[in-house]
Amino acid sequence: MKDIFENLLNYIQNSIFWLSAGFISAIGGIDGDIRVLFYLTIIDCITGFLKAIKERNVLSKNMFIGFIIRKPAIYLGIATMYQLDKASFMKDINISLRVCMITGCIIMESISIMENLTKLGIKFPSIIENILAVKKESLDKDKSK
Known part of the structure; x- marks a missing residue:
């Protein structure tokens, strides 16, 4: 029975390792932008839950x-x-779609965190609220196109 449990645990650990490695490879590795987005995602989940x-x-x-x-x-x-960035037909553009996607998601997560904190009673300086309002308005215009 102990051998079965150890084998099962080993299988689960190996599966988690390989799935994680595949995921990291699929998103283009872990760099500063992904780290920022990951932390903002966690903060947004926590503030949303609160x-x-x-x-x-x-x-x-x-x-x-x-x-x-x-x-x-x-x-x-x-x-x-x-x-798409790796696709051969996209080599002639000089911009990374991955970076654009990450940047847009960072802005969206930041706005969501600020909205959650505002509903929790946290007050922000008006300059931060104005910047976020402009960014949100700009993103909303892009969505409607």
């Missing part, structure tokens, strides 16, 4: 969509843009 506790809707559909569907989809989008 906001949901305050608003008494922890088990809502929005929480499910935000944490279970939207967060992994961010990284799938980055993996897609990285694969």
Whole structure:
């Protein structure tokens, strides 16, 4: 019985290792931009959870969509843009779609964190609110096109 448990544990550890290695490879490796986005994703999850506790809707559909569907989809989008960057027909443009995707996601996560903190009662200097409002407006215009 002990051998079965050890083999199962070893199999799970190897699976996690190889899945992680494949994921890191698919998103183009771990660099400063991905680290920033990863930390902002975690902070957004925490602030979103705290906001949901305050608003008494922890088990809502929005929480499910935000944490279970939207967060992994961010990284799938980055993996897609990285694969497009590697495609031969994209070599003639001088911009990385991966970096553009990561930058857009960093802005979106930052805005979401600020909105969550505002709903938790945190006040920000007006210059920060103005900058975020301009960035959000610019992103919303790009979405509607």
